[in-house]
Amino acid sequence: MSNKMWGGRFAAGPDAIMEEINASIGYDKRFFRQDIAGSIAHANMLAKTGIISKADRDAIVAGLTELREELEQNRFKFSRALEDIHMNIESALRDRIGEAAARLHTARSRNDQVATDFRLYVRDSVDHLMEQITQLQTALLQRAENEHDTIMPGFTHLQSAQPVTLGHHLLAYVEMLSRDYHRFKDARKRINVCPLGAAALAGTGFPIDRDMTARELGFDRPASNSLDAVSDRDFVLETMGAASICAMHLSRLAEELVIWSTPQFGFATLSDGFSTGSSIMPQKRNPDAAELIRAKIGRIFGAQVAMTMVMKGLPLTYSKDMQEDKEGAFDALDSLSLSLAAMTGMMQDLSFNRAAMRAAAGSGFSTATDLADWLVRTLKMPFRNAHHVTGEIVALAERQGVALNELSLEQLQSVEPGITEDVFNVLSVENSVASRTSFGGTAPENVRAQIARWRNLLES
Numbered sequence: 001m002s003n004k005m006w007g008g009r010f011a012a013g014p015d016a017i018m019e020e021i022n023a024s025i026g027y028d029k030r031f032f033r034q035d036i037a038g039s040i041a042h043a044n045m046l047a048k049t050g051i052i053s054k055a056d057r058d059a060i061v062a063g064l065t066e067l068r069e070e071l072e073q074n075r076f077k078f079s080r081a082l083e084d085i086h087m088n089i090e091s092a093l094r095d096r097i098g099e100a101a102a103r104l105h106t107a108r109s110r111n112d113q114v115a116t117d118f119r120l121y122v123r124d125s126v127d128h129l130m131e132q133i134t135q136l137q138t139a140l141l142q143r144a145e146n147e148h149d150t151i152m153p154g155f156t157h158l159q160s161a162q163p164v165t166l167g168h169h170l171l172a173y174v175e176m177l178s179r180d181y182h183r184f185k186d187a188r189k190r191i192n193v194c195p196l197g198a199a200a201l202a203g204t205g206f207p208i209d210r211d212m213t214a215r216e217l218g219f220d221r222p223a224s225n226s227l228d229a230v231s232d233r234d235f236v237l238e239t240m241g242a243a244s245i246c247a248m249h250l251s252r253l254a255e256e257l258v259i260w261s262t263p264q265f266g267f268a269t270l271s272d273g274f275s276t277g278s279s280i281m282p283q284k285r286n287p288d289a290a291e292l293i294r295a296k297i298g299r300i301f302g303a304q305v306a307m308t309m310v311m312k313g314l315p316l317t318y319s320k321d322m323q324e325d326k327e328g329a330f331d332a333l334d335s336l337s338l339s340l341a342a343m344t345g346m347m348q349d350l351s352f353n354r355a356a357m358r359a360a361a362g363s364g365f366s367t368a369t370d371l372a373d374w375l376v377r378t379l380k381m382p383f384r385n386a387h388h389v390t391g392e393i394v395a396l397a398e399r400q401g402v403a404l405n406e407l408s409l410e411q412l413q414s415v416e417p418g419i420t421e422d423v424f425n426v427l428s429v430e431n432s433v434a435s436r437t438s439f440g441g442t443a444p445e446n447v448r449a450q451i452a453r454w455r456n457l458l459e460s
């Protein structure tokens with residue numbers, strides 16, 4: 001049997017393999033809500049402009065509303081022979097209301113229809129992701145508040161560098177997530193342009209009102225070039241670019257949780273709810289959720305790369321290649337959403353081991369920079385010389401097997417005779433942290449001020 005939607009010039013139906021490679025209903029059924037919203041807006045506009053009758057419009061809107069119920073309740077019977085969500089719904093509408101349904105596709109094509117549906121879908125997803133980002137920021141901020149003066153080692157090269165506060169460390173992720181939020185917000189402006197009415201590619205001779213459909217669907221404006229409107233998938237690429245960067249941030253935080261929760265570090269303990277055991281080793285508490293979040297970037301960035309490859313070299317305008325825009329994007333958006341939810345849960349539930357962090361903060365001669373700074377400030381030594389003197393003192397402490405503040409004054413003076421008792425004021429990790437008051441520095445008073453700033457921003 002030839003296709004009932006476009007079979008006019010076809011004598012026979014498609015080969016089974018053709019049907020299999022061509023059909024997208026298996027995955028585009030997930031935007032039935034957007035498809036129905038787009039069709040209702042289109043029908044309203046066709047009636048308003050006198051292109052179809054009000055009676056037909058009423059029948060179409062009533063029929064689509066009933067179909068939406070059926071779809072919501074999983075009662076709709078999808079047909080692969082009807083290829084995609086657009087033709088499945090239109091065909092079901094025709095079975096339900098007859099003749100009027102056949103007028104719905106006036107001044108429209110699946111090309112502008114699918115572009116419209118997908119923009120609506122991505123817009124909804126982005127709105128949800130932005131809410132989830134705010135929730136994770138709020139969870140991080142809450143933990144930062146309690147840990148504004150908790151001392152931990154700060155690392156470069158994953159080697160102890162200088163002591164910092166845990167609150168400061170957590171706020172670094174609040175900053176990253178804020179950039180993610182604004183990347184999505186900015187992408188949303190370019191997502192929110194309406195292709196509907198571009199028709200197949202060239203526009204239409206019917207007196208349609210594109211401002212009306214754009215407005216009804218919550219778009220900022222209609223797309224101004226019909227060729228671009230049906231062939232543009234930048235909004236998918238850009239959203240996945242933002243998603244990739246956000247997933248990369250989550251991956252870094254996840255990696256820190258993996259490291260911190262090892263018995264060797266012991267900085268954090270994940271809750272039972274976010275740990276798993278081993279089937280053979282009874283002592284294990286594995287950070288599986290963190291590991292999976294660390295890995296999700298692979299499929300998210302993979303989807304972005306795959307879609308970029310699909311689009312490159314496509315001549316204007318629509319080509320069926322572009323049907324490949326959906327599965328990767330769906331998977332990427334789902335994966336990021338799940339990662340954000342899991343990270344928020346983990347952050348809310350885990351416990352920090354302040355004693356282990358404090359102990360580690362003092363190891364590795366982490367206040368060596370403070371000693372060098374003291375030599376510069378008090379003895380007016382050029383920083384490079386101070387760096388050298390401090391290096392000798394560190395070597396001495398290492399030979400003696402003690403921390404910097406455990407060396408005697410005599411031992412310090414054996415390297416630099418000008419050193420006085422006063423130096424011990426800067427050699428403790430508490431003093432080191434408290435002294436970092438430069439803007440953006442780790443001093444607890446700075447961290448408190450940053451927390452107050454973020455509270456304001458996140459609550460407004």
Ligand code: ARG
Binds near residue numbers: 024320323
């Ligand atoms: N299922 C198609 C897609 O996802 C809808 C657009 C089909 N347009 C066409 N000219 N065959 O891209």
